[in-house]
Each structure stands twice: as C-alpha cells, then as structure tokens.
Amino acid sequence: MKKQYNGTWESLNSHEVPAWYHDCKFGIFIHWGLYSVPAYAPITWQLGEVPIDENWYANNPYAEWYFNSVNVGRGPTYEHHIKTYGIDFKYEDFVSMWKVDNYKPDKWAELFRKAGAAYVVMVTKHHDGFCLFPSKYTDYNAMKKGPKRDLVGDLTNAVRAQGMKMGLYYSGILDWRFAHDPIIEQNDNFNKACPTYEYADYAYNQSCELIDNYKPSVFWNDIGWPKQGEQNLPYLLSHYYNNVEEGVVNDRFNGLYHDFRTMEYKYGESNRMEKWEMNRGMGLSFGYNAIEEDDKIMSVEDTISLLVSTVSNNGNLLLNIGPKADGTIPKEQEKRLLSIGQWLAVNGEAIYGTRCSKRESAIDESGVQIHYTKKKKDLYVMLDKVPQGAFEVVIPDLSGEIRALDDKIFYDFEAFGTGVKIKIHSHQTSIGSIAFKVPGGE
Numbered sequence: 377m378k379k380q381y382n383g384t385w386e387s388l389n390s391h392e393v394p395a396w397y398h399d400c401k402f403g404i405f406i407h408w409g410l411y412s413v414p415a416y417a418p419i420t421w422q423l424g425e426v427p428i429d430e431n432w433y434a435n436n437p438y439a440e441w442y443f444n445s446v447n448v449g450r451g452p453t454y455e456h457h458i459k460t461y462g463i464d465f466k467y468e469d470f471v472s473m474w475k476v477d478n479y480k481p482d483k484w485a486e487l488f489r490k491a492g493a494a495y496v497v498m499v500t501k502h503h504d505g506f507c508l509f510p511s512k513y514t515d516y517n518a519m520k521k522g523p524k525r526d527l528v529g530d531l532t533n534a535v536r537a538q539g540m541k542m543g544l545y546y547s548g549i550l551d552w553r554f555a556h557d558p559i560i561e562q563n564d565n566f567n568k569a570c571p572t573y574e575y576a577d578y579a580y581n582q583s584c585e586l587i588d589n590y591k592p593s594v595f596w597n598d599i600g601w602p603k604q605g606e607q608n609l610p611y612l613l614s615h616y617y618n619n620v621e622e623g624v625v626n627d628r629f630n631g632l633y634h635d636f637r638t639m640e641y642k643y644g645e646s647n648r649m650e651k652w653e654m655n656r657g658m659g660l661s662f663g664y665n666a667i668e669e670d671d672k673i674m675s676v677e678d679t680i681s682l683l684v685s686t687v688s689n690n691g692n693l694l695l696n697i698g699p700k701a702d703g704t705i706p707k708e709q710e711k712r713l714l715s716i717g718q719w720l721a722v723n724g725e726a727i728y729g730t731r732c733s734k735r736e737s738a739i740d741e742s743g744v745q746i747h748y749t750k751k752k753k754d755l756y757v758m759l760d761k762v763p764q765g766a767f768e769v770v771i772p773d774l775s776g777e778i779r780a781l782d783d784k785i786f787y788d789f790e791a792f793g794t795g796v797k798i799k800i801h802s803h804q805t806s807i808g809s810i811a812f813k814v815p816g817g818e
C-alpha cells in the first residue's frame with residue numbers, strides 16, 4: 377500500500393530518499409529562458425570564490441541574472457545592455473524576440489541519454505518570473521507569449537520517452553515580477569524577496585500546477601520559500617509525495633526540510649554521510665553566455681573528475697547546459713556531453729548504482745587522486761589526475777585481482793605490503809579517470 381503523507385512535518389520526516397536517486401548519479405540541469413536572448417554576463421568568479429556582496433551582483437557571471445545585473449545600475453552587464461539595446465529597452469521586450477525555431481526536445485533528450493544522464497531538471501520559472509509552461513495564474517508564460525509552446529511539457533515527454541527521470545526547477549522565493557528592487561547583497565534574496573501573501577499563494581498554486589500537470593521526479597526549489605507561505609509547505613510537500621511516486625526535493629526550503637543537500641559551484645556544504653548534489657555549469661554561468669566560449673568552460677577530463685569525486689563522496693552531479701535562445705545546444709557543450717557519455721559507456725559500472733565505500737578518497741604521494749565506490753561486495757577504484765605516460769600507484773589495504781574497466785589501459789599489478797601496486801604502462805587513448813574493479817574487494 378502506497379504511503380500517504382498528511383500535511384505535517386512529522387509525516388514528511390518519515391520520507392526516505394528512493395533508490396533511483398541514489399543510483400542515478402548523473403543528471404542534466406537546463407537553464408533556458410528570456411535571459412537566453414541577451415545571453416550576456418561578465419566572466420568573473422565561481423559562486424563561493426568571493427563574497428556574495430554588491431561587487432558580486434554588479435559583476436554577476438550568471439547570465440540568467442541579466443534582469444538584476446541591469447537593475448543594479450552599474451557593471452559590465454548594465455553597460456552591455458545600454459550599448460546593445462538602449463536605456464529604454466525593458467527586460468519584458470525580450471519576450472517578442474524569443475523565437476525557439478531550433479527547439480527539438482526529442483534531439484535534446486537523445487543527447488542527454490547519449491551523455492549517460494539518468495535524470496534531467498528543467499527550469500520552469502527562474503527569478504525573472506517568465507514561465508516556460510502554461511499557467512492559470514499568469515499570462516507571462518511561453519504558451520501565451522513569445523515561443524507559444526509548452527516548453528516544459530514538450531521536453532518532459534521527450535525525456536521520459538528516452539527512459540530518463542524528469543525533474544522541474546521552480547524559483548520559489550524570488551520572482552522579480554513581484555519584487556523589483558535590485559538585489560545587491562545576499563540577504564536581499566530573502567529580505568527584498570516577494571513579501572506578500574499574494575505571492576506566497578502564487579508560488580504555492582504554480583507549484584501545484586507543476587506537480588499536478590507534470591509529476592516531476594525532482595521538485596527542485598531554488599533559493600528559498602516565501603516566508604508568508606512556510607506554514608503551507610507541509611501541505612505542498614505532502615501533496616507532492618502523495619501524487620509523485622518516488623519524488624524527491626532539495627534543501628532550499630528555508631532549511632525546513634530536504635531529501636538531499638545541494639552544492640552550487642564552491643558554495644554550500646556536503647558530507648558523505650548524507651545524499652547531496654553538485655550543481656554547476658560547464659563555465660561560470662547557468663544561462664547561455666555568448667562570450668563564454670570553448671576555452672572558457674571545463675574540459676571533459678575535469679568534468680569527469682568532478683563526476684568521479686562527487687559520486688565517490690555520496691553525491692550526484694547535476695551538470696547544467698544553457699541552450700541558445702533558439703533552442704540550439706551550443707556545440708562546445710554538446711561535445712563535452714558526448715565525451716562524458718563515451719567515458720560512462722566504458723566505466724559506468726563504477727558509477728551507476730554504486731554506493732559510498734568505507735574507504736575515503738585519497739591522494740597518492742605522486743599526486744594521483746584515488747576515489748572509491750562499492751556495489752554489494754565489489755570495490756571500484758578510480759584513479760584521477762594521473763600523469764601522462766607510465767606511472768605506478770599503491771592502493772593500500774587491498775588484495776586480490778584488480779581489473780581495468782577500459783581495455784585500452786595496459787597495466788600490471790602486484791601485492792605490495794598490505795596493498796596492491798598498479799603499474800600503468802599506457803593509458804594514452806583513454807579520456808578521464810581510470811577505473812578498476814576489485815571483485816569482493818569491499
């Protein structure tokens with residue numbers, strides 16, 4: 377009999393993270409919206425590298441923050457806007473410019489599956505308030521204006537047709553259609569957020585629309601939840617769990633509740649004792665930034681390193697792509713997704729369906745990073761940041777057979793003290809981390 381949740385925190389606290397969210401490991405985040413039309417932000421810092429203060433907001437590297445970056449009245453994006461569109465051009469004027477002629481959700485979903493993703497999370501309404509889905513509560517949506525399509529519904533169907541889970545992102549506490557003051561310091565995200573009960577009801581009602589119409593496997597709320605609506609949260613989350621089998625929610629409900637924790641670039645905390653998710657773009661932005669070209673975004677090797685280190689520490693990697701306004705996925709992003717998929721096609725056994733090993737990640741004296749995962753009694757060892765050419769590494773406290781998952785790795789191994797010494801003779805033709813299986817090694 378399916379468990380029913382009754383609108384209380386006590387009932388919600390009995391919810392367990394379903395196995396699929398532990399098993400899936402790798403997902404694709406999609407930030408696509410009005411901000412994809414101007415597609416501009418300065419290339420500055422990763423979130424968490426510098427204080428989130430006025431300087432951050434005036435030089436925000438997030439292209440999806442375009443409205444606020446102009447609204448602060450200074451900085452590169454403000455100057456770019458004035459020069460490109462003129463002082464009288466309003467953000468809403470991008471609606472009529474947003475044509476999605478190259479939006480092919482089936483092709484998107486096929487690419488995500490080829491990338492080895494097991495789930496997808498799509499932004500349905502970012503902080504700018506424009507909805508990518510038909511809503512009874514506002515006409516500021518993609519069915520009524522601009523694209524004239526249910527962008528969310530089209531991709532949800534395509535992703536599920538490829539056998540992947542579909543999640544939805546909603547900007548709960550921030551909606552710049554309701555609160556227009558510029559955000560110039562971190563607390564403004566809460567103190568200047570939408571302070572009315574009207575907006576709290578709006579957010580509650582739109583969230584119910586998303587739950588009822590799309591049944592998202594992940595309800596990914598962002599920044600926080602309206603203070604005036606906190607007392608409704610147990611009802612909303614109970615409604616979600618009662619209507620979405622095996623649904624999960626993140627930790628951005630004012631610290632009141634979560635299934636999994638979230639990291640964003642270098643911002644946030646994670647520990648391997650609790651399920652968490654790493655969220656970042658391939659560059660410094662989530663929304664497409666036209667000046668963030670191939671040499672400014674993560675290499676495939678670094679992305680695979682991030683996946684391996686995240687998964688070996690009980691996390692999932694939700695890697696963002698920022699499509700161009702017309703629906704084209706930028707070539708540099710597509711190339712990286714396909715390469716990650718090639719690596720996972722060979723080494724995915726060490727990733728998908730695994731759990732944290734009792735062995736913690738370590739760095740060998742030669743600088744090689746050693747990450748572990750387990751699957752029942754089998755151990756997986758992943759070597760990262762390895763040197764070019766031949767090298768040796770000792771895996772401590774290990775014995776028995778060790779087998780490379782990639783047959784293009786040429787190696788030997790031998791007992792060495794209480795561990796195993798692996799001698800890699802050649803690995804040039806493979807990309808990314810080198811994964812081994814140790815049957816019965818956990």
Ligand SMILES: CC(C)[C@@H]1NC[C@@H](O)[C@H](O)[C@@H]1O
Nearest residue numbers: 438440441598599640655662
């Ligand atoms: C992790 C991702 C969903 C980011 N969350 C905070 C937002 O301000 C940012 O634009 C982006 O959506």
